[in-house]
Amino acid sequence: MATKYWVGRAASVTQITKVVFSSIVSTNTYSVTINGKTVSAVAASTSLGDLIDALVNAWNSSAEPEHREMVAARREDPTLSGLQLTGTNPGVPSTVTAAATTGTATVTQPTAASGPNFWNVAGNWLGGTLPAAADDIVIRDSSVSILYGLTDTNNYASLQIESSFTGTIGLPDTNAVGYPEYRTTRLTLGTGSAIVVDLGYGVGAFSGRIRLDVQGSNVTYTVSGAGSNFGAAFPFELRNPGAGSTVRVYAGGVLVNSSTTGTVAALDVIQRDTVAAAPQVSIMPEITCTTIEVYGGTLLLEGSATTLVARERAQVTVARAAAVATVKVSSQARINWDSSGGITTKLHVEQAGTIDFGRVGTGKTVAACDLFAGGALHDPLDSITFTAGVVLQACRISDVTLDLGVGVTING
Numbered sequence: 001m002a003t004k005y006w007v008g009r010a011a012s013v014t015q016i017t018k019v020v021f022s023s024i025v026s027t028n029t030y031s032v033t034i035n036g037k038t039v040s041a042v043a044a045s046t047s048l049g050d051l052i053d054a055l056v057n058a059w060n061s062s063a064e065p066e067h068r069e070m071v072a073a074r075r076e077d078p079t080l081s082g083l084q085l086t087g088t089n090p091g092v093p094s095t096v097t098a099a100a101t102t103g104t105a106t107v108t109q110p111t112a113a114s115g116p117n118f119w120n121v122a123g124n125w126l127g128g129t130l131p132a133a134a135d136d137i138v139i140r141d142s143s144v145s146i147l148y149g150l151t152d153t154n155n156y157a158s159l160q161i162e163s164s165f166t167g168t169i170g171l172p173d174t175n176a177v178g179y180p181e182y183r184t185t186r187l188t189l190g191t192g193s194a195i196v197v198d199l200g201y202g203v204g205a206f207s208g209r210i211r212l213d214v215q216g217s218n219v220t221y222t223v224s225g226a227g228s229n230f231g232a233a234f235p236f237e238l239r240n241p242g243a244g245s246t247v248r249v250y251a252g253g254v255l256v257n258s259s260t261t262g263t264v265a266a267l268d269v270i271q272r273d274t275v276a277a278a279p280q281v282s283i284m285p286e287i288t289c290t291t292i293e294v295y296g297g298t299l300l301l302e303g304s305a306t307t308l309v310a311r312e313r314a315q316v317t318v319a320r321a322a323a324v325a326t327v328k329v330s331s332q333a334r335i336n337w338d339s340s341g342g343i344t345t346k347l348h349v350e351q352a353g354t355i356d357f358g359r360v361g362t363g364k365t366v367a368a369c370d371l372f373a374g375g376a377l378h379d380p381l382d383s384i385t386f387t388a389g390v391v392l393q394a395c396r397i398s399d400v401t402l403d404l405g406v407g408v409t410i411n412g
Contacts, residue, residue, distance in 0.1 A: 001157060004131040008116040008144025008167075010123035012091035015113035018075050019096070020082035023103035024048050030055065030105065032083065032098045034066040035182040048080060055083050065177040070094055091115025093148055095182065113148070119187060120149030131156060140164045140202070147171055150184045155193035155217070163204035163225045170211030170237075186211040186239055194218045194244075199236060200225030200251060211237040216262075218244035226252025226277040234282060241287075249297070251275035257284040264289045269314070271296025285320050294333070310335055310353070329353035330375075342366055349375035349400075357384050358403075376401035382408060 021030055024046045031040035032055060039062055041054035052074050059072035069092065075084035085096060093113035098105035114121055122130050124144075131137055133154045139146075140160075145167035161169070171185040187210075189195065195217050200206050201224050219241050226235060234253035241247070243263040247256060250272050256264065267289050269279045279297030283289060287303040294314040301308070302320040310316045310333035318324065323341030330350035337357045342364040349355055351374040357364075358380040368388040371377055373395035382405030389411070392400065397410075404410075 001134045001136065002132070003136045003138060005126040006124065006137070006139040006142060006144075006146070007126050008124050008142055008146075010114060010116050010118065010121045012115035013111065013113060014090045015070075015087040015093055015109065016111040017070070017085040017094070017096045018082055018108045018110055019085070019098045020106045020108075021048075021051070021098075021100050021103060022106070024051055025102045028101035030098075030100050032059065032085075032096060034070075034094055034096055035179060037062075037064040037066050039067065049074075052080065052083050059085070065175070065179050066094070068177075070096075087113060091117060093183065116144050117147040118149040119146050119152060136160070138162070143167050145169070146187065148183065150187045152187070152189055153191050155190045156195055158196040158198070159189070160198045160201065161207065161210060162202045163200050163206040164202055165207055166205050168207055168209040170209060172209070186213040186237065188213040188215060190215050190217040192216045192242065194220075197221045199223045208235050210235065211239070213239040214242070215240050216242045218242035220246045222248045222250075223252050223254055223279075224250050225275060234280070249279040249281050251279055252277045253280040253282075255282045255284070256287050258286045260286065262287050266290065267292045269294040269297045269299050271312070285322070304341065308335075327355070329355055340364060346370065348372070349377050351375065354378070354401075357381070371395075371400050371402065373399040378403045380405055382406070
């Protein structure tokens, strides 16, 4: 086991792609594609030169942004052999495919793109060698983003990304020039082993985007610091956590999701007074959580859970069809229950806690409910079936806020 440090110093290399057609048949169609955007030409004769010239003209005349990232020309080896596409942005890779009505279309890369933004280039790591399985990885004191070569099947022991790293990791879903991104957008790590991920330790402005896919690994994922949140685009994304994963968020916006289904054993959302960006966590519908504790900050829960505890001014929204077995709310925390799912074991509304079922009128069931002095329960649309009623625990009805709608019967 070794500790590997990111430096991002590799020289930028411009991609050169070569397309060769095995046979040219008059009236047949020949095409070249990037990201579903195709340039094609119909052969007017059996002349390779005429076909390549037609493709060059069509490509260089295209207004598609993916095509503008490469320039077309005749490929001479030393005589004409096919179409050459040369990147316009050194260090940026493009994926090219080609097709022909007759014969084969072969795409090769005489020169692959490379540069300081590639995870999988040895020159970007201190010592000039790539990290190996069981290594500890540290990313700090750098503004060089990690954008390409993101698929990595090594099972690392840990990944520490400190606040002094101000670059980004992964790509946005929409490219800066406007097209849907077709390159890999997340740093993909491991094949199912355990990994420790720590984000935001130390001092610094920190990154505005870190997208990780841990491929079912049991991850201990901690976000200690963040510079700021960016609206709906969560700066930090954790994809495909394993069933034994623990997620702790003390700052910043974190999105937890899965390509199929996933489980988080423990989720802690805890707000610290010293952070610039309050914790803001979103759990997508495909994620099931075992235990959730929220002490300050905000949580959007769209997946089901076994236990949900909200305290210390936490703001929680339960949405979609999420259902939770046991719910506890207190200490100026608020739960907005917008979900069509119910509470299957018991709801505890404790001192200074609020739960509001009134924002969405979908009918649902609360198996049992204990309401304590100072607690507030709002069901103004009378949409809840309280299977075992609402039980006042050691208090009078005047000690609580209870809104069950219009024309309801309360039995003493």
